[in-house]
Amino acid sequence: MAETKSASAQSSSARAQTETAVEDLAAQVAALREDLSRLSQSLAAVGQGATSVVAEEAQEITEQLRERVREEPIFMVAAAAGIGYLIGLLSRR
Template sequence: MAETKSASAQSASSQAHAETAVEDLTAQIAALREDLTKLSRSMAAVGQGAKTVVTEEAQELTDQLRERVRQEPIFMIAAAAGIGYLVGLLSRR
């Protein structure tokens, strides 16, 4: 009879320990989900910032190129023809 009570006490203790472990895991999973949500938002903000920087740089380069074409149209036409010629040579191979 004492063995039955001991086994029953151990079973209850094991069950309580298992329930505690499940609660801990549930809390950890909730914390991980929250962390992933925060990380996702941060990465979206970083991506948006990078997009803005790249867009501004592209606009700056485009403006510089337009200004250079206005200043030196003959040179730019020759440069475009030379680049076209090189691309043509490379595409034949």
């Protein structure tokens, strides 16, 4: 009978430890989910910032190219023809 009480006490202790471990795991999972949520928000903000920087750079380069074409139209036509010729040669191979 003493063995039954001892086994029952051990079983209760094991259940209590298991419940504590499960609660701890649930808290850790909740914390991880919160961290992942914040991380995804941070990544989205970085992505939006990078997109705006790239868009501004592309706009600036486009404007510089337009200005150069206005200043030297013949040179730009010749350069475009030369680049097209080189691409044509490379695409034949």
